[in-house]
Amino acid sequence: xxxxxxxxxxxxxxxxxxxxxxxxxxxxxxxxxxxxxxxxxxxxxxxxxxxxxxxxxxxxxxxxxxxxxxxxxxxxxxxxxxxxxxxxxxxxxxxxxxxxxxxxxxxxxxxxxxxxxxxxxxxxxxxxxxxxxxxxxxxxxxxxxxxxxxxxxxxxxxxxxxxxxxxxxxxxxxxxxxxxxxxxxxxxxxxxxxxxxxxxxxxxxxxxxxxxxxxxxxxxxxxxxxxxxxxxxxxxxxxxxxxxxxxxxxxxxxxxxxxxxxxxxxxxxxxxxxxxxxxxxxxxxxxxxxxxxxxxxxxxxxxxxxxxxxxxxxxxxxxxxxxxxxxxxxxxxxxxxxxxxxxxxxxxxxxxxxxxxxxxxxxxxxxxxxxxxxxxxxxxxxxxxxxxxxxxxxxxxxxxxxxxxx
Numbered sequence: 001x002x003x004x005x006x007x008x009x010x011x012x013x014x015x016x017x018x019x020x021x022x023x024x025x026x027x028x029x030x031x032x033x034x035x036x037x038x039x040x041x042x043x044x045x046x047x048x049x050x051x052x053x054x055x056x057x058x059x060x061x062x063x064x065x066x067x068x069x070x071x072x073x074x075x076x077x078x079x080x081x082x083x084x085x086x087x088x089x090x091x092x093x094x095x096x097x098x099x100x101x102x103x104x105x106x107x108x109x110x111x112x113x114x115x116x117x118x119x120x121x122x123x124x125x126x127x128x129x130x131x132x133x134x135x136x137x138x139x140x141x142x143x144x145x146x147x148x149x150x151x152x153x154x155x156x157x158x159x160x161x162x163x164x165x166x167x168x169x170x171x172x173x174x175x176x177x178x179x180x181x182x183x184x185x186x187x188x189x190x191x192x193x194x195x196x197x198x199x200x201x202x203x204x205x206x207x208x209x210x211x212x213x214x215x216x217x218x219x220x221x222x223x224x225x226x227x228x229x230x231x232x233x234x235x236x237x238x239x240x241x242x243x244x245x246x247x248x249x250x251x252x253x254x255x256x257x258x259x260x261x262x263x264x265x266x267x268x269x270x271x272x273x274x275x276x277x278x279x280x281x282x283x284x285x286x287x288x289x290x291x292x293x294x295x296x297x298x299x300x301x302x303x304x305x306x307x308x309x310x311x312x313x314x315x316x317x318x319x320x321x322x323x324x325x326x327x328x329x330x331x332x333x334x335x336x337x338x339x340x341x342x343x344x345x346x347x348x349x350x351x352x353x354x355x356x357x358x359x360x361x362x363x364x365x366x367x368x369x370x371x372x373x374x375x376x377x378x379x380x381x382x383x384x385x386x387x388x389x390x391x392x393x394x395x396x397x398x399x400x401x402x403x404x405x406x
Contacts (some may be wrong), residue, residue: 247347
């Protein structure tokens with residue numbers, strides 16, 4: 001089976017016809033059947049065809065079989081988030097031209113899309129997905145579900161959390177033995193402020209990562225679980241658990257995870273109006289992140305807000321930082337942060353009317369479209385208080401009714 005596919009690959013690579021390849025060896029019909037795997041063949045014929053193509057057929061068969069294992073290893077390395085192994089395997093597979101005839105080619109292309117997402121190349125990754133979608137009828141059941149998983153990750157990257165949930169929920173467990181997707185469901189549910197479902201799926205992924213002895217991913221899942229119970233009534237438990245998790249990150253030498261935990265710790269302090277501690281941890285989180293990344297912008301926005309609310313830094317300095325944040329958001333086409341930093345600038349410059357106009361007309365519709373539940377709730381409350389303050393009672397009552405119904 002492998003021999004025929006390899007013979008055809010190299011024949012087409014060297015632009016030979018079946019007649020040219022088989023001259024004085026065998027008929028065109030026999031070559032056609034060999035290439036299609038429709039006949040048995042003598043070892044001597046394969047040796048002669050291979051010699052004419054200038055290949056060692058035994059080595060080529062071993063390479064093709066090895067590609068399958070490399071693709072499965074790549075998938076495992078991606079799940080484990082073993083960055084160096086992932087990079088090395090991706091480079092090795094890219095060098096293997098026989099991957100184009102591997103029965104696992106579609107699986108590899110989907111993993112390649114996910115690899116591009118991991119490296120911030122969302123556009124090129126999605127181009128691969130669109131090509132795969134056009135030939136979805138050729139996919140195995142496993143590949144069909146892998147496509148849904150990678151597509152769900154794409155929607156999360158694009159901050160379209162409702163569509164991510166709709167996509168990930170269609171995955172069929174009986175055909176897809178990769179419970180990692182529960183973690184991505186947890187992320188999406190957390191973002192749209194659905195704590196019960198976020199905790200449920202985070203816990204399922206936590207058990208999966210634990211069974212794999214994948215301690216870095218255990219940290220990821222546990223952090224999602226912790227922040228679902230961040231209730232104002234439980235003042236210390238969440239903070240204590242986040243600090244313990246931060247220690248785990250240090251023991252695992254995982255600065256990227258530590259940055260995420262620090263951000264969530266900062267937010268926990270921010271919710272409790274402990275702005276000095278919030279500001280400190282937001283700043284420390286930023287120091288561990290790649291400048292201009294979306295996660296950096298998220299912590300920068302938190303740092304500016306906590307510093308402003310706590311009156312910790314001069315307005316001029318905060319305005320300068322907000323301008324830099326807005327510039328970066330525009331350059332990186334980060335729509336959420338474009339809105340957040342524009343709102344911050346109105347706030348810092350005491351442009352109250354413009355702030356609420358922008359919040360109502362532009363920011364809130366965007367938050368609603370993509371399901372940023374926390375921002376939706378915060379925005380509605382801010383607008384309600386503004387209407388009430390400005391004695392716009394009818395508008396305030398209408399918005400209050402909407403908040404209650406929601």
